[in-house]
Amino acid sequence: MRYALVVPAAGSGRRFGASVLRKQYEPLAGATVIEHALAPFLADARCHRVVVAIAADDTAWPHVAARCGERGTCPIGAVTGGAERAESVLRALIALRSGLDDDEWVLVHDAARPCIARAEIDALIAAALPHPVGALLAVPVADTLKRAAVTGTTAVARTEGRESLWRALTPQMFRLGALAGALEAAQAASRQPTDESQAMEWQGYAPLLVPGDVRNIKVTTPADLALADAILQRNRTTRQTP
Ligand code: C5P
Numbered sequence: 001m002r003y004a005l006v007v008p009a010a011g012s013g014r015r016f017g018a019s020v021l022r023k024q025y026e027p028l029a030g031a032t033v034i035e036h037a038l039a040p041f042l043a044d045a046r047c048h049r050v051v052v053a054i055a056a057d058d059t060a061w062p063h064v065a066a067r068c069g070e071r072g073t074c075p076i077g078a079v080t081g082g083a084e085r086a087e088s089v090l091r092a093l094i095a096l097r098s099g100l101d102d103d104e105w106v107l108v109h110d111a112a113r114p115c116i117a118r119a120e121i122d123a124l125i126a127a128a129l130p131h132p133v134g135a136l137l138a139v140p141v142a143d144t145l146k147r148a149a150v151t152g153t154t155a156v157a158r159t160e161g162r163e164s165l166w167r168a169l170t171p172q173m174f175r176l177g178a179l180a181g182a183l184e185a186a187q188a189a190s191r192q193p194t195d196e197s198q199a200m201e202w203q204g205y206a207p208l209l210v211p212g213d214v215r216n217i218k219v220t221t222p223a224d225l226a227l228a229d230a231i232l233q234r235n236r237t238t239r240q241t242p
Helices: 033-042 061-069 085-097 118-128 176-188 196-202 222-235
Strands: 003-009 047-054 076-080 105-108 134-140 145-148 156-160 166-175 208-211
Touching: 003 033, 003 085, 033 047, 033 061, 033 118, 033 222, 047 061, 047 085, 061 076, 076 085, 085 105, 085 176, 105 118, 105 176, 118 134, 118 166, 118 208, 134 196, 166 176, 166 196, 176 196
Parallel strands: 003 047, 003 105, 047 076, 134 208
Antiparallel strands: 105 166, 134 166, 145 156
16 A cells, blocks of 8 residues: 655644744754654655645745655655644645545644654554545543533533543544545534544544554643653664654
8 A cells, every 4th residue: 555644734833832943843852843753654665745734934844854855755745734733734635636546545644743653653554444434543531531610710510431532643544535525524614623533524434543652642832842752762762763
């Protein structure tokens, strides 16, 4: 099989705090966050094309793209992302659609997830290939979940049952045409899915949950960056890093 990779990297990083750097360009374990996020895909012969969605005012990407280009032969393109993550992904898919058939596989992976391991990518692909819709990495919820009474307040309204609840990670893997169609339908309905699976679910599909690794964290705050650094340093001998 072969797949194209879409990497949404056009977020403002508001939750990361005021910084001149977008969070994906923060230094991390000898490279940057996004270079770690891309590394196992660039080392995968099945990955034949990469499209990264970047912000319109992003001046750091060309330098990173040049470094990534030195590490493999896979063409890496960029599109300007949108105001929401789903729009950024859709723009990248539209770019892919000009050269690829609708039944090509696409993996979507957040630029902010630098600890993705090759073994997780392999598990996702193995599970998604025979599945009629596609699949996503996810981990079962381990903590007890509380719902606050009012959004933004801290009084507990109730405890949510955690049975059957999973946290969705990336990468997520779907067919190019089906995913683009699902994101277009969401956009037409003014709905904002927070991952690809949600857009597919709104179309009536039931993507497959594939157990992922809790170390595949999303860097959202500076504390996450320290955690990612520890994970990458510890796994350097056993996991692929740039
Ligand atoms: O904001 P969040 O942490 O959910 O972002 C996940 C990924 O989506 C990040 O890599 C971010 O850069 C990307 N994103 C995007 N376009 C947006 C918002 C987020 O590509 N408008």
